[in-house]
Amino acid sequence: MIVYFRKRLNLKVLSEINELIHGKYRKKNRNSEDNEDQDGSAGGSGNQGKLIVNASCAPAEIRYPTDLSLLNEAREKSEYIIDRLHEPVKGKEKKVRTYRKKVRRDYLKAAKRSKLSAKELRKAIGKQLRYLNRDLKHIHGLADRSSLERLKRKEYLDLLVISEVYRQQNQMFEQGVRRIEGRIVSISQPYIRPIVRGEASAPVEFGELQRIWGFHRTN
Numbered sequence: 001m002i003v004y005f006r007k008r009l010n011l012k013v014l015s016e017i018n019e020l021i022h023g024k025y026r027k028k029n030r031n032s033e034d035n036e037d038q039d040g041s042a043g044g045s046g047n048q049g050k051l052i053v054n055a056s057c058a059p060a061e062i063r064y065p066t067d068l069s070l071l072n073e074a075r076e077k078s079e080y081i082i083d084r085l086h087e088p089v090k091g092k093e094k095k096v097r098t099y100r101k102k103v104r105r106d107y108l109k110a111a112k113r114s115k116l117s118a119k120e121l122r123k124a125i126g127k128q129l130r131y132l133n134r135d136l137k138h139i140h141g142l143a144d145r146s147s148l149e150r151l152k153r154k155e156y157l158d159l160l161v162i163s164e165v166y167r168q169q170n171q172m173f174e175q176g177v178r179r180i181e182g183r184i185v186s187i188s189q190p191y192i193r194p195i196v197r198g199e200a201s202a203p204v205e206f207g208e209l210q211r212i213w214g215f216h217r218t219n
Contacts, residue, residue, distance in 0.1 A: 065185040071128035072107045073187055074162045078135035085142040096138040103131045132166050161190045
């Protein structure tokens with residue numbers, strides 16, 4: 001956003017801003033030197049934390065995402081949405097079955113393994129995709145009888161993100177690839193993207209790009 005607004009300022013305005021900043025900096029330094037001369041020692045600056053200057057992204061503190069954990073989170077949120085949509089017809093219609101305990105066991109069976117072969121991981125992801133697809137079909141069916149207006153704004157946005165996560169993950173699963181454009185790595189923060197940094201300690205970081213596709217952060 002800083003870059004976006006800077007483009008709207010001409011060279012004259014930028015020069016005036018720089019002069020104002022530089023003038024305040026010189027005035028502050030003079031005051032600090034005067035205090036130093038009087039006290040014989042310099043006071044603490046009070047600066048804390050870490051300043052990150054990066055024009056491409058802002059790092060995000062999120063759990064390292066995997067396809068399996070992302071699908072499990074999407075499934076759990078879809079089950080919650082099913083519960084919300086079923087409330088108006090509770091006692092009148094039989095609740096759709098989601099087999100939550102069985103699905104949870106299947107996920108933990110794979111997630112708790114220290115090492116999974118490619119074949120085992122693909123099998124686990126395939127199961128989660130089928131479970132999530134079934135939940136999304138239930139949601140569409142419930143939406144016909146119970147309006148989606150019952151959902152809160154955050155729940156509705158989660159539903160949109162979950163649908164896109166399923167589409168992306170299913171496409172990667174069917175094509176046998178591990179990359180896709182605009183890949184979502186966090187359901188709660190869909191605007192975050194994996195960014196290849198090329199650093200030895202962290203070759204891939206996760207952060208918010210200046211421009212992203214599909215989902216935009218809103219206040």
